[in-house]
Amino acid sequence: MDKSKKENALHIIKIGGNVIDNSENLHKFLKDFTALDGFKILVHGGGKVATQLSETLGIEAKMVDGRRITDIETLRIVTMVYGGLINKNIVAQLQKFGNNAIGLTGADGNFIRTKKRPVKTIDYGFVGDIDDKSVDAEGIKRLMEAGFTPVFCAVTHDGDGQLLNTNADTIASALAVSLAKLFDTTLIYCFEKQGVLKDINDETSLIKEIDPVYYEELKQQKIIHSGMLPKLDNAFTAINCGVSSVIIGHADKLGKLKHNSSFGTRLSKNA
């Protein structure tokens, strides 16, 4: 790694709906996020608000394999709630803490351009798939160097005027892989558990490190399943594509996750 790159540390932190839904937890998390040194990017998911608003408006929320089916009405809700309500309230909170945040979809700055998922057995609707050309790392670098902290929601665009819904875990991973070419990048997935657990009901059963071989074992033993699979797939993509460090842990431990290996699950490449 060349020296100039190493000097520029970048943290990319992803938070999920469970952190967003609790304003006290979110407040603490955003304070800890502000305290991180160097460049940083926040990626946030949805939360209950989108589902609640859909229900109030009589729009049925459809899910397949833990992924949201995004019809045109759901895309409107997602754009309003993720891109407007949640994103802008997070930005306002970060500003309160002195963190000069700018809230973004992938359309803003043309930072994340995706392709509408082709219809095969399932029509996912207005869902955008990321590829290795989706992220404009240089553009995001320019924004950060101008003094701003990017805060991304789970909305991207196709470059032809269409907004699309994209999984926030995938956005975080793709940002990390792309920006790892320019920065010494740490990717941290924060959620409501201490990390990857052997027993989902036992917070003390934390797995402190996972390499690809162990990951295969954990999958075969069904210890890791359902919603954790895409999260870990995204996390392994990152660690295998140049990201320096990938950690999965509890949102209320953000300040400790990077430097204290007692907290969270660390991913490693094959030895």
Added chain:
Amino acid sequence: MDKSKKENALHIIKIGGNVIDNSENLHKFLKDFTALDGFKILVHGGGKVATQLSETLGIEAKMVDGRRITDIETLRIVTMVYGGLINKNIVAQLQKFGNNAIGLTGADGNFIRTKKRPVKTIDYGFVGDIDDKSVDAEGIKRLMEAGFTPVFCAVTHDGDGQLLNTNADTIASALAVSLAKLFDTTLIYCFEKQGVLKDINDETSLIKEIDPVYYEELKQQKIIHSGMLPKLDNAFTAINCGVSSVIIGHADKLGKLKHNSSFGTRLSKNA
């Protein structure tokens, strides 16, 4: 005016709800906006969508003197619709035309910090008032120099975590006054009329130029009244505070308004 300033032309364009509500008109307008030379900023108002969503959700839209009363539920709607749905769809359209837009509230980048309006005879709710320290012109300049076109909606913040609703005409004027210190600034208010009309029902009754003396006459004769009053007050504030040119005209004439004095109403200072 010093030469370095004159070399940097800035256009600040404001569009209202009537342009936003018609997707064909909006499309044409955004194409013309993209074609403007030099630095540019778009400021957009609301439109029918916010009112429609409020109605669907059973939230009564309250107006006093053409101004929206913003209770906490209305603020949520405004943040979702203005900051999310409208703003991000405009950004996606601009990207389609090759204009590298970033959609913003005043919280983003801490660009527009306002004060919640004190309660006197009327409680306007979560409305933010702009003063002469609200706009961070240097920050907006940094964003534009990094290659991005700011697109502001009618949401600001108080710097203490609270989003606030602020009139889009006022935002456009305040941005123009503040940025006129750094750029040779033109402010254009675009709406659904050819400009300020002597007879609101006769599009050929365009008033081509208004100075403060004539403005007083027009007000006394009730030729200018209701919704046009705050717009023109904002426009005169701008022309009196260093903005080079202030024009009011039809959104579908954007390309002609600046250079062809047959179109739109021009404001001038006292002779």
